[in-house]
Amino acid sequence: MNEVCIFAGTSEGRELAALLTGQGIRVYACVATEYGEAVLEQQENLTVSAGRLTEQDMENLFSRKSFDCVVDATHPYAPLVTENIQAACAASKTEYLRLLREQSPLPQRCIYAESAAQAAEKLKEIPGKVLLTTGSKELAAFQSLPDFAQRVYARVLPVEQSILACREAGLPASHIFAMQGPFSLDMNLAMLRACGASVLVTKEAGSKGGFPEKAQAAAQIGATLLVIGRPPQAEGMDFAGIAALFAKRYGFSLRPRVAIVGIGPGDRDSRTIAADRAIREADCLIGAGRMLDAASQSGQLRFAAIAPEKIREIILEHPECRRFAVVLAGDVGFYSGARKLLPLLEDCETEVYPGLSSLSVLCSRLGTGYEDAVCVSLHGRQAGIAAIVAREPKVFVLVGGENGMGELCCHLQRFGLGGVTLCVGEQLGYPEETITRGTAEELAGRHFHSLSAALITHPSFAKAASFLQDADFRRSCRADGKPVPMTKRDIRIAALARLELSRDSLCWDIGAGTGSVSIEMARQCPFGQVFALEKQEEALALLEENRLLHHADNITVVPGSAPDTCQNLPAPTHVFIGGSSGKIREILELAREKNPKVRVVAAAIALETVAELERCRKDFAHSEVSCLTAAQGLKAGPYTLMQGQNPVYLFTFQGD
Numbered sequence: 001m002n003e004v005c006i007f008a009g010t011s012e013g014r015e016l017a018a019l020l021t022g023q024g025i026r027v028y029a030c031v032a033t034e035y036g037e038a039v040l041e042q043q044e045n046l047t048v049s050a051g052r053l054t055e056q057d058m059e060n061l062f063s064r065k066s067f068d069c070v071v072d073a074t075h076p077y078a079p080l081v082t083e084n085i086q087a088a089c090a091a092s093k094t095e096y097l098r099l100l101r102e103q104s105p106l107p108q109r110c111i112y113a114e115s116a117a118q119a120a121e122k123l124k125e126i127p128g129k130v131l132l133t134t135g136s137k138e139l140a141a142f143q144s145l146p147d148f149a150q151r152v153y154a155r156v157l158p159v160e161q162s163i164l165a166c167r168e169a170g171l172p173a174s175h176i177f178a179m180q181g182p183f184s185l186d187m188n189l190a191m192l193r194a195c196g197a198s199v200l201v202t203k204e205a206g207s208k209g210g211f212p213e214k215a216q217a218a219a220q221i222g223a224t225l226l227v228i229g230r231p232p233q234a235e236g237m238d239f240a241g242i243a244a245l246f247a248k249r250y251g252f253s254l255r256p257r258v259a260i261v262g263i264g265p266g267d268r269d270s271r272t273i274a275a276d277r278a279i280r281e282a283d284c285l286i287g288a289g290r291m292l293d294a295a296s297q298s299g300q301l302r303f304a305a306i307a308p309e310k311i312r313e314i315i316l317e318h319p320e321c322r323r324f325a326v327v328l329a330g331d332v333g334f335y336s337g338a339r340k341l342l343p344l345l346e347d348c349e350t351e352v353y354p355g356l357s358s359l360s361v362l363c364s365r366l367g368t369g370y371e372d373a374v375c376v377s378l379h380g381r382q383a384g385i386a387a388i389v390a391r392e393p394k395v396f397v398l399v400g401g402e403n404g405m406g407e408l409c410c411h412l413q414r415f416g417l418g419g420v421t422l423c424v425g426e427q428l429g430y431p432e433e434t435i436t437r438g439t440a441e442e443l444a445g446r447h448f449h450s451l452s453a454a455l456i457t458h459p460s461f462a463k464a465a466s467f468l469q470d471a472d473f474r475r476s477c478r479a480d481g482k483p484v485p486m487t488k489r490d491i492r493i494a495a496l497a498r499l500e501l502s503r504d505s506l507c508w509d510i511g512a513g514t515g516s517v518s519i520e521m522a523r524q525c526p527f528g529q530v531f532a533l534e535k536q537e538e539a540l541a542l543l544e545e546n547r548l549l550h551h552a553d554n555i556t557v558v559p560g561s562a563p564d565t566c567q568n569l570p571a572p573t574h575v576f577i578g579g580s581s582g583k584i585r586e587i588l589e590l591a592r593e594k595n596p597k598v599r600v601v602a603a604a605i606a607l608e609t610v611a612e613l614e615r616c617r618k619d620f621a622h623s624e625v626s627c628l629t630a631a632q633g634l635k636a637g638p639y640t641l642m643q644g645q646n647p648v649y650l651f652t653f654q655g656d
Contacts (some may be wrong), residue, residue, distance in 0.1 A: 002250065003028060005067040007085060009036050011182075011208050011241050012099060013073030015322075019243060023252045028065065035159040039180070058088035069095035071242065072234070077099050077203050079231040086234065097245075103208045106216050110225040113264040116141035119201060119228050126224055128198030131155065131191060133214060134228060135203075135435030136165035143169055153178060153195040182210025184276050185268065199224045207280065212297045221278025226307050240283070240320040247527040256315050258348045259325045260341065262332040262355025265429025266294040270361070275353045278526045282325035284318060286311050291327040308341040309572040315348065324348075331357035335377040335398055358453045359396050362425040365435055366455060370396065373455065376527075378404065386415035388526040388553035395456040405448035412440040412456075415551045420458045427451050467493055468523075473514050474549065476542050484539045487578055490630040491603060491648050492520055498626075499654045504528045508572045510562045510587060511579025515543040515555070521576070522552040530555045531569050533562050535581070563590040577602035584612050588619070592655050600653040605646050613651045622654040 003026040008017050015028045021043050029048045031037050037050040053061070072085045082098070089096035097500055106112065111126075113119035116138040123142070129151055132142065136156045145151060151169045156180040166176045177191060188210075192200060200218045204227055205211050218225040232243035237245070247254050259278035264270035271279075279285065284301040285292060296302050301321060303314045315324055334357040342350065361429060363370040374392045376385060379400040385398065389395050389412060399405050405424055412420060418441035426434040426449040436443065449542040470489050477483050487495070495517065501507070504527040509518040512532035521530045532547075532555050534540050540559055547555050563586045571594035580587055584602065591598045604610045617623040627649050631642040 002068050005070045007072050007074050010073050010075055012101060013042055016242060020246060025250060033159060035157060053635060054083040057088050058084055059091045062088055062092035062094045067094055069097055071099055073099040077439050082234055091123045097242060098234045099242050100233060100236040100238055101208055102238055104204060104206050104211045106227055107225060110227050113226060113228050116228055119226055120144060122226060126199055128524045129196050130199045130201060131195055133202045136162040138164055139169040142418060153197060160626055185213045185216050188213055189221060192217060192221050192223055197223060199226060201226045203228045203649060204230055207297055240322055243322060250256050256348045258315060258345055258350045259353060260332055261325050261326050261327050261353045262330060263291060263295055264356035265361055267429040270356050270429050272633060277357060277379045278353050279325050282323045283321040284324045286314055286324060286326060287327035291329055295327045297459050306335060308344050311341060312344045326414060329627040331355045358428055361428045362453055362455060365425060366423055384418055384526060384554035386412055386551045387522055389417055389420055389456055389458055391526055392492060393458055397454045397456060399452055401548040402450055403447050405452040405454060408497055409440045409444040415445050415548055415553050417551055420456055422456050424448060424452055424454045473546050474542060476512060476538060478536060478538045484542050488515045491628060492517055494628055495576060495601050495603060495650055496520055498650060499599060501525050501574055505573045508575045512543055512579045513539050515546045517576050517578060518555050519546060519550045519552050522554050531558050533565055535556045535561045563587045566590055572598055575600040585616055595653045602651045604649045610649045620653040621656050624652045626650045
């Protein structure tokens with residue numbers, strides 16, 4: 001069985017060990033301390049040896065174990081260890097591979113020193129307290145500083161040896177930070193503020209060592225950044241190169257590691273620690289331009305992309321990158337691109353990191369809960385919001401486009417909802433954040449930023465369980481003096497029960513008349529859409545009037561006769577036929593052609609229509625027919641007489 005030796009005292013060394021052991025390759029990991037052993041994840045195929053090795057110790061180990069190769073993944077500031085590994089490999093005739101840590105660009109205003117001793121000399125000319133982040137081994141070089149014990153604070157590993165080195169150097173306990181890195185920007189800022197340091201001393205340890213976050217913290221707080229340069233490096237490869245070499249040698253494929261990260265409203269303070277870590281560890285960052293600007297680290301490869309297919313393409317085109325982070329606004333589970341992206345990444349190792357949604361941020365600003373809110377995104381959606389607002393006491397809305405919020409207010413006002421209250425949050429999480437309160441009527445003339453969301457409250461909302469009365473609809477007569485047809489309440493309720501609608505059904509109402517069935521459909525399908533077809537001009541005007549009266553903006557009025565007018569309509573899930581003009585079979589055939597699983601309810605009074613519908617039943621896998629007779633009570637002096645209506649036949653058809 002193959003066995004590889006890795007000097008794994010760095011994060012990339014530990015990552016390489018995990019990659020190889022996961023492929024069934026035995027790894028012998030050498031670390032200098034028990035702490036290094038503790039942070040290595042224990043797993044099958046891994047043997048860990050803790051303790052410092054001399055060159056001779058290494059040579060004896062390599063000769064005894066006959067490793068396939070030795071990977072030097074030691075810290076770039078440990079040149080002596082690298083020299084010993086190289087010499088031991090040469091003496092034992094073992095293949096040597098050097099895993100190089102990438103370098104980060106130095107900030108323009110930093111002070112550069114070639115060694116710790118030179119950095120100490122420069123510090124003698126720079127006033128202020130100092131935060132040393134160079135490790136306990138370098139403390140001796142700084143002991144010559146005047147007022148060393150009062151001026152210097154040291155951040156070291158939380159192991160006994162490091163803390164003992166600090167105490168032997170003369171640092172009091174209050175000047176010692178014993179912590180494991182790398183550290184986030186916020187942590188670096190907090191530590192600089194805690195000790196009042198105006199100088200931060202660091203090695204250029206790359207993004208893996210948290211150098212960008214140190215540089216950003218110093219710049220943000222106005223501290224001087226003093227950087228100790230790297231010693232000359234042996235020739236080698238970066239992580240992607242080493243991983244590709246082993247994949248080719250041992251015959252396994254590399255699966256990219258993709259973190260899908262919700263970064264909340266965009267500001268760093270709103271991101272989770274886990275999200276920050278995933279972003280910091282990524283070799284490549286992908287997302288919308290605004291998201292990249294908010295999250296990218298210096299030295300990272302970055303690509304602006306939104307479409308899931310394009311994101312997948314970028315990942316596959318860059319095998320040199322091991323870790324990717326796709327940054328998304330808000331929360332990955334709340335109207336996010338993650339839903340469409342995840343199925344495209346089945347050949348990747350994916351992790352999902354939630355973030356703060358615009359809903360939670362806005363409600364926190366308003367001091368209200370959101371467990372009772374109905375959430376709607378109007379991105380790519382033109383209709384239905386008025387129907388939802390009319391039925392729900394609290395609605396959260398995401399809008400898109402230039403002044404989408406202003407257009408929403410105008411739309412609500414047009415559909416009779418000008419009195420509902422909106423709390424509009426613009427640019428949530430940014431310095432320009434604004435919260436505006438007012439009714440839809442008051443805000444209809446306002447211009448809002450494209451990054452806007454609103455919480456809409458409607459105290460007098462209509463309860464969803466109720467059916468409308470016939471008197472709730474406006475009626476009128478046609479040119480011949482006859483009233484525009486309307487399906488009466490008892491028949492409407494029976495027909496709707498047979499339709500079995502869902503909240504997001506897509507419905508056709510053929511021969512809509514006054515729109516009584518269309519509006520009841522729209523009320524039952526607030527997240528769906530209803531196409532109301534009608535050929536009579538008087539009925540079309542009445543239909544539009546009732547649509548506005550009942551806030552039914554999820555109804556689209558379609559002038560014309562079926563089935564011709566239906567050709568360009570989207571496939572229905574449900575169809576109600578109240579009037580067919582003698583083309584019942586053609587309508588049924590078109591509906592089933594567009595959706596073989598369509599459910600249809602047709603109402604008939606004339607016996608000829610009943611006969612035709614009966615003949616159509618054999619074309620459907622499932623069908624049933626009912627004959628309903630209803631009578632209304634009318635007062636006749638002191639008596640109540642029942643006035644019967646025409647019997648109505650309801651045919652129900654269900655496709656395969």
